[in-house]
Amino acid sequence: MGEPKIKRIILDVLKPRTSSLPLFTTFLAELESVKKVEVTLVEINAKTDSLKVVLYGSGIDFDALKVHVGRDGAVIHSVDQVNVQTT
Amino acid sequence: MGEPKIKRIILDVLKPRTSSLPLFTTFLAELESVKKVEVTLVEINAKTDSLKVVLYGSGIDFDALKVHVGRDGAVIHSVDQVNVQTT
Amino acid sequence: MGEPKIKRIILDVLKPRTSSLPLFTTFLAELESVKKVEVTLVEINAKTDSLKVVLYGSGIDFDALKVHVGRDGAVIHSVDQVNVQTT
Amino acid sequence: MGEPKIKRIILDVLKPRTSSLPLFTTFLAELESVKKVEVTLVEINAKTDSLKVVLYGSGIDFDALKVHVGRDGAVIHSVDQVNVQTT
Amino acid sequence: MGEPKIKRIILDVLKPRTSSLPLFTTFLAELESVKKVEVTLVEINAKTDSLKVVLYGSGIDFDALKVHVGRDGAVIHSVDQVNVQTT
Amino acid sequence: MGEPKIKRIILDVLKPRTSSLPLFTTFLAELESVKKVEVTLVEINAKTDSLKVVLYGSGIDFDALKVHVGRDGAVIHSVDQVNVQTT
Amino acid sequence: MGEPKIKRIILDVLKPRTSSLPLFTTFLAELESVKKVEVTLVEINAKTDSLKVVLYGSGIDFDALKVHVGRDGAVIHSVDQVNVQTT
Numbered sequence: 001m002g003e004p005k006i007k008r009i010i011l012d013v014l015k016p017r018t019s020s021l022p023l024f025t026t027f028l029a030e031l032e033s034v035k036k037v038e039v040t041l042v043e044i045n046a047k048t049d050s051l052k053v054v055l056y057g058s059g060i061d062f063d064a065l066k067v068h069v070g071r072d073g074a075v076i077h078s079v080d081q082v083n084v085q086t087t
Numbered sequence: 088m089g090e091p092k093i094k095r096i097i098l099d100v101l102k103p104r105t106s107s108l109p110l111f112t113t114f115l116a117e118l119e120s121v122k123k124v125e126v127t128l129v130e131i132n133a134k135t136d137s138l139k140v141v142l143y144g145s146g147i148d149f150d151a152l153k154v155h156v157g158r159d160g161a162v163i164h165s166v167d168q169v170n171v172q173t174t
Numbered sequence: 175m176g177e178p179k180i181k182r183i184i185l186d187v188l189k190p191r192t193s194s195l196p197l198f199t200t201f202l203a204e205l206e207s208v209k210k211v212e213v214t215l216v217e218i219n220a221k222t223d224s225l226k227v228v229l230y231g232s233g234i235d236f237d238a239l240k241v242h243v244g245r246d247g248a249v250i251h252s253v254d255q256v257n258v259q260t261t
Numbered sequence: 262m263g264e265p266k267i268k269r270i271i272l273d274v275l276k277p278r279t280s281s282l283p284l285f286t287t288f289l290a291e292l293e294s295v296k297k298v299e300v301t302l303v304e305i306n307a308k309t310d311s312l313k314v315v316l317y318g319s320g321i322d323f324d325a326l327k328v329h330v331g332r333d334g335a336v337i338h339s340v341d342q343v344n345v346q347t348t
Numbered sequence: 349m350g351e352p353k354i355k356r357i358i359l360d361v362l363k364p365r366t367s368s369l370p371l372f373t374t375f376l377a378e379l380e381s382v383k384k385v386e387v388t389l390v391e392i393n394a395k396t397d398s399l400k401v402v403l404y405g406s407g408i409d410f411d412a413l414k415v416h417v418g419r420d421g422a423v424i425h426s427v428d429q430v431n432v433q434t435t
Numbered sequence: 436m437g438e439p440k441i442k443r444i445i446l447d448v449l450k451p452r453t454s455s456l457p458l459f460t461t462f463l464a465e466l467e468s469v470k471k472v473e474v475t476l477v478e479i480n481a482k483t484d485s486l487k488v489v490l491y492g493s494g495i496d497f498d499a500l501k502v503h504v505g506r507d508g509a510v511i512h513s514v515d516q517v518n519v520q521t522t
Numbered sequence: 523m524g525e526p527k528i529k530r531i532i533l534d535v536l537k538p539r540t541s542s543l544p545l546f547t548t549f550l551a552e553l554e555s556v557k558k559v560e561v562t563l564v565e566i567n568a569k570t571d572s573l574k575v576v577l578y579g580s581g582i583d584f585d586a587l588k589v590h591v592g593r594d595g596a597v598i599h600s601v602d603q604v605n606v607q608t609t
Binding site: 368369370371373374376377378382383384385386387388389392 | 439441444497513514515516517518519520521522
């Protein structure tokens, strides 16, 4: 069997309200190894938006993802689901 | 991989009651890069209708969309979901 | 892309109780550009039936539809959903 | 487009308890233009059974259906949904 | 069109507790014209089991079915759904 | 038509806590005529686990199954569904 | 028929909070005979995360799995479902 690769990851993310959802979603999809991103607005707070972020890819690099998310001023609050395949 | 493009976007929109839903939906579909629009009436208020707007396309330009929606006197209240793909 | 066309429209309609549901549904399907109609009885009132009307077509003319519905003594109470496609 | 034809009709029917459900369902399917009938027992009353009747066909004649139902001593209480297609 | 035939019938059956569910289900499937039987235990009473019985076939003879069920000491409490097709 | 054969059977089983779920499930699949077994833990009691057991096969022998289950110290509490086919 | 093999197993696992979900999921997929792993965060406690772990493979070795899980400081709290096939 091949090496285990992250194919899908679901995150709970806090994003500053200054950046728009379309921009943030497009920004996440710029990360290498990401093929599709779906971001859903869960809750609007005073300064942040709480988001459900689903990333699809063929070998997502979580450390690179964490750094990438931070570049836009957002924070991963929790990782809610991870799907890894070896094929 | 290709450039990230917005394939689907879900909006919460306030539309003045003077314009009909069929006209408004057709108007939204006139925006370049939009292939399909589904608009659902969520709530009827005194002067505005609250709408759930789902737009499908192959690279939706959100800035152009915001301007386009405004031309008809409507306002995007919130962006509820964005789907971006790189392929 | 092609011209935007209404492919599906969902209406809340009030119909006088004197006309039967099979007759009214068949009558709606006589409108040019309509391919399929599904009418569901939602509520029975003293003089009117409240109906959920779903019309499918390839370019439904809403103005003609409004006039057509009125010819049978019925009234469109609200337009609940519109689906427009450009292809 | 072709002539509008009733493809499916859903009825709320009251049937005397003297006739069995298998017999009544088979009897309904004997009507010309009917291809499939599904009858569900909804409620058992003292003298009648309340039934949900779904008829599928390719051009169901509602007037003939009403007469046919009556021949077995049953009564159409309401027409709950009608599906008409023109193709 | 062909003759109407019962393709599926759903029964509420009371079975004496002395006979097992696998035996009773196999026994029902021995009836000619029956292709598949699915029996679900609904309630266990002192002397009887209340069962939901779904029979699939290509022209089920309900009179023969009633007699057949009785041979095993069971009783049809009610017929809950009948599906008849003419093709 | 062919002989009626049990294709699927759903059991409520009590298993002593000393044996593991993976071992018990593999043990059940060793029975001849069984193709697939899915065992779900329903409730944990002091000395026993209450399990939902679904067995798929092409002619499951219920008597042999009962004996086989007992060999592992487990007990069939009830048979909840049986599916028999003749083809 | 072939030998019974575990194709899917669902576990309730307690993982120390020091290890990340992406790392833990990838670690589980390194076990031979595992093809896919999906881990969902169920509850966050002071020192541990409660996880739902679904492992897919073609003959999962549960004893090796138990040892493997322990190497990362995690503990199998319960086995919630096992799916075994013989083909």
